[in-house]
Amino acid sequence: MYSEKVMDHFANPRNVGEIPDADGVGEVGNPVCGDIMKIYIKVKDDVITDIKFKTFGCGAAIATSSMITEMAKGKKLEEALKLSNRQVAEALDGLPPQKMHCSNLAADALHAAIADYRTKQRP
Numbered sequence: 615m616y617s618e619k620v621m622d623h624f625a626n627p628r629n630v631g632e633i634p635d636a637d638g639v640g641e642v643g644n645p646v647c648g649d650i651m652k653i654y655i656k657v658k659d660d661v662i663t664d665i666k667f668k669t670f671g672c673g674a675a676i677a678t679s680s681m682i683t684e685m686a687k688g689k690k691l692e693e694a695l696k697l698s699n700r701q702v703a704e705a706l707d708g709l710p711p712q713k714m715h716c717s718n719l720a721a722d723a724l725h726a727a728i729a730d731y732r733t734k735q736r737p
Contacts, residue, residue: 616673617707623677628684631666640726642719649675651723657731662686662694674713678702678720691728697721
C-alpha cells in the first residue's frame, strides 16, 4: 500500500520538532481526517536555513511533512513556494489515492510558514 520511501519517512521522520524563535510558522489542518501540520522555518538572506515540523496525523501525513522539510531546506523562498503537493507525493514514490489529501497539507503548511515570515518582515 505504501512505498518504501513513505514507510522510511514515517518510521524515521526528518526534522521533527519546533524552532522556538522561528522566523515563520505555518499551521494547516484537514478536519475530515483530523491531520494537523505545523511547520517552522528559519530564514537568512532569503534562504530557508532550518525547518522543523510537528504533525498530528496518519503515517502519510508524517511522511509528507518529513519529505517537504527535506525538499525545502537550503532553498530560496521563491523556490520553496514552487514546491507542490504533487512533487511531495512523487518524491515519496506516490501515495495511495485516499491519502493524497495528506500531501496537500505538507505544501500548504510550508507556504503558510513562508507567508507568515513575509508578513513579519513588513515594516
